[in-house]
Amino acid sequence: MAVAGLGEFAWDAAAGLFAVSARMAAITGLRPGPAPAKTTQALEPFIPPEQSRGPDGAYEFEFRHVRPDDGRTVCLRVAGVLARGPDGRLLSVTGVVEDVTSRKLEEDQRQTLLAELDHRVKNVLATVLALAQQTAKRTTSLDAFLANFGGRLKAMGSANELLTAARWRGAAIDHLAAAELGALAPGQTAWDGPELFLTPRAANALALGLHELAANAVKFGALSVETGRVNLRWSRLPDGGFELTWTESGGPTVSPPVRRGFGATLLEQVTGRELNGEAAIDYRPAGVCVRLRAGAAAVAPRPETVPDAPAARVVEAVTTVAGPTNLRGARVLIVEDAVLLAMELETGLSDAGATVIGPAYELEEALALLGQPIDAAVLDANLNGHSVSPVAEALAARNVPFVFATGYGETGGAPGGFDAPVIRKPYDVTQVASAVAELLQVNRSHPQSRP
Known part of the structure; x- marks a missing residue:
């Protein structure tokens, strides 16, 4: 109990005593040691209402407690058991107390942040x-x-x-x-x-x-x-x-x-x-x-965390591919977990003449599609909490160029350190098509230029 940060208490009806351990005293501000208590009045804060008790006398609940020694309010978790005699009369109460103030504070902060x-x-x-x-x-x-x-x-x-x-x-x-x-x-x-x-x-x-x-x-x-x-x-x-x-x-x-x-x-x-x-x-x-x-x-105070100055947008428009984007004959893999964005990408790339592979919405789907012939790929950096890096590594090993279309604001370049262009969300799908066209053009000119 000492390692777990618990304090213990016990009330004995026959002895008429309410005993508080030194650990519980440190947590609650009560006096340590035994004290006369012929009834349960002294430990009422540590016993829940009748409806909250289990059929075997066990109980567990949390409540706010004002320490009598310094007036501080703490949040306590109490777990205990009430023992009764054959006639139903309460014989004893034994339990443990834990200070959960920090956890409750974190929960309150989390709720505030969510709101x-x-x-x-x-x-x-x-x-x-x-x-x-x-x-x-x-x-x-x-x-x-x-x-x-x-x-x-x-x-x-x-x-x-x-x-x-x-x-x-x-x-x-x-x-x-x-x-x-x-x-x-x-x-x-x-x-x-x-x-x-x-x-x-x-x-x-x-x-x-x-x-x-x-x-x-x-x-x-x-x-x-x-x-x-x-x-x-x-x-x-x-x-x-x-x-x-x-x-x-x-x-x-x-x-x-x-x-x-x-x-x-x-x-x-x-x-x-x-x-x-x-x-x-x-x-x-x-x-x-x-x-x-x-x-x-x-005007806001200077934040504790001040980000570095942003790098220039990695891809806002691709200018080296002249004229309308032409992806005719190109097989392009789309990996994007947002369905509407994937649909928009599929439409835009198809309009430019590409044959779309996918879209893959999950990491497993994307990995399963890698066995098909692929000329280029458009990758979201995060797929429902999973990094797209395994897909990017496999494509890089096959010398297949890819572009990241992501909402993650990494100022140091492409996610995962890959040698790939990045288009930040929100984007125009024509930017993605132009970026893919430029990648294919560069890859044809230098087929071994990528890792």
Whole structure:
């Protein structure tokens, strides 16, 4: 009992004593040793109600106990047995006590985290639905909708990846800037400012805002030409908030838009309000200038865990395969445990001309399909809690190229250290098709280049 952390007690009706061991005294704050007790009143907290007792007198229950010595509240687990005589009269009670305060605290924290996760998931789904509806209202073609909506989802995904790495305690502005601008136009973008962390709500809002600015700069602004530049600067404000300025230069001459788009609405209304501040867009002829002011409520304390700055997105678009993606004749294995995503991949790859093998939703299914001729594969990193590494190892041993399409945010490259491209979820299925086409092209040019 000492090794198990248990304390023991006993009540004897004939002797009229309630005995508490030294171990139980340390756990409960009661006085150790025997004490006069002709009735069970002294040990009532350690005996459950009549309906909770078993037919053989055994019982077990948990309750909160206020220690009489120091007033602390602890959670106790009690297990005991009541012995009765032939006439049913209670003769003795013997039991053990365990301090389960830490376990109960962990359970309470787990329930709190699950409730918080449920809340965040519902918020994310509601936000995605709102983005879809607002994007659809302001686009005139399906292709435009998919491009705009997909880009906004990627911005949300980048922010969530950073927040997850910091255990949802905050995301650094420079990391948000790097995630959105780092691989967009090398040499044409720059960002600078003091170390500053945002709350999850503010981080998501700013990620969406930066995405809208970047997308507009690539389509119409400074990043649409090689001579253009984008400078992002931020500074702290005396009230605890911050000010961020986006400045474009060297691009086409700017004039105010005739029609107000969703991007401007999102910046001025959504982003400004979510940051507890305001946003203003100035369409200067030399380049767009946007100023965001955020209140102190948008700033989070520095997290205990600060992730490294994110690497540039490994695969956001594949540009080396010219023209429409052509996978005619290619046999492509799909390994993906999300049924809807697998269906979308199957449709997209089939439309590009590929013969789809699978999809495999479980590790065992994927391993069973490896006996077929395979030219390339698309792998999810995790299949219902199981690593896809056995499949990747088998493919690599056969010199079959593969691409990871995953939601895991590993900044050090491909999952498991494999030499393979990575496409982060959420993705456009055309990216996957293009990545597969490029892999096949490289593999044909260098058939022994992979391990």
